[in-house]
Amino acid sequence: MRLSDLIDTPVTGTDGTELGFVIDVRCHQDGPIRGAMQTLRVHSLIVSRTHVGSLLGYERRQQQGPWLIKILVRFLHRHAFIVDWDDVEREGNAFRLRASAQPRPLPE
Amino acid sequence: MTTARIIDLQLRLLDRQVIDTDGKFVCNVDDLELDVDEQGTPFVTAILVGPRALGPRFSGRLGRWVVAIATRLSEDRSTEPLRIDYRQVTEIGNVVKLARTKAELGVTPLEEWVDSRIIARIPGSGHAPE
Numbered sequence: 001m002r003l004s005d006l007i008d009t010p011v012t013g014t015d016g017t018e019l020g021f022v023i024d025v026r027c028h029q030d031g032p033i034r035g036a037m038q039t040l041r042v043h044s045l046i047v048s049r050t051h052v053g054s055l056l057g058y059e060r061r062q063q064q065g066p067w068l069i070k071i072l073v074r075f076l077h078r079h080a081f082i083v084d085w086d087d088v089e090r091e092g093n094a095f096r097l098r099a100s101a102q103p104r105p106l107p108e
Numbered sequence: 109m110t111t112a113r114i115i116d117l118q119l120r121l122l123d124r125q126v127i128d129t130d131g132k133f134v135c136n137v138d139d140l141e142l143d144v145d146e147q148g149t150p151f152v153t154a155i156l157v158g159p160r161a162l163g164p165r166f167s168g169r170l171g172r173w174v175v176a177i178a179t180r181l182s183e184d185r186s187t188e189p190l191r192i193d194y195r196q197v198t199e200i201g202n203v204v205k206l207a208r209t210k211a212e213l214g215v216t217p218l219e220e221w222v223d224s225r226i227i228a229r230i231p232g233s234g235h236a237p238e
Contacts, residue, residue, distance in 0.1 A: 001141070001142045001143070001144070001150060002139050002140065002142065002156065002161075002164070003117050003118070003122065003139055003140040003142065006142075007118060023118070024116045024117065024119055025116070025117045025118065026114060026115075026116050026117075027114070027116075027117055027151075027152065028112040028113070028114055028115075029112055029113040029115060030112035031151050034194055034195055035193070035194060035196060035197060035198075035207070036195070036197065036207060037194075037199075037200075039151045039152065039194070040115060040117075040151060040152040040194075041145075041151045042142070042149060042151065046116065085149060085150070086149075
């Protein structure tokens with residue numbers, strides 16, 4: 001599996017409604033040592049309805065920078081959320097949220 | 109208890125420059141290879157390099173052409189991209205640092221071929237830039 005296989009994958013709710021698509025894959029560096037560093041393990045998926053500005057990272061953290069861009073990107077990604085890897089299941093070419101899933105909004 | 113470092117793969121790793129142990133530029137991170145552990149959790153196993161890794165990221169005909177041309181020019185004629193095992197990675201920051209030299213990695217065969225067969229034959233090519 002490649003990262004590019006996960007990016008852009010549609011994400012649906014438990015009832016099949018489209019919620020967006022994967023714009024990034026969040027890893028925690030908490031796996032067993034592999035070479036010089038701990039393994040990067042997939043922890044969660046970042047889901048949004050648009051790609052615009054997602055590579056700037058403004059929607060994911062407090063960021064110093066032009067406030068206008070920050071406001072614009074955060075507005076575009078106002079529906080974005082994070083969902084744990086364990087809370088999704090693969091269904092065809094999409095990810096479907098499990099009934100127990102607890103998606104979280106992106107941090108303010 | 110220390111908190112695990114968090115890395116968003118697309119934002120923090122994809123398209124970053126890869127630097128060898130001598131500080132020389134090797135390549136960019138064109139894609140990442142993931143495997144799944146016993147618990148079903150994917151983990152990063154390798155950095156994928158070159159047009160055969162980059163091509164599938166382009167949708168449609170362009171991506172297929174990039175992979176097809178790169179496959180035709182490759183020695184092994186395989187569509188599988190060149191890879192740098194995660195075990196070779198020593199640091200992930202603004203750049204990705206490796207524990208090997210560029211020559212040891214051998215992930216830029218076309219560049220090395222052009223360097224040895226074409227560039228090396230140009231008079232004056234052996235001089236270091238001033």
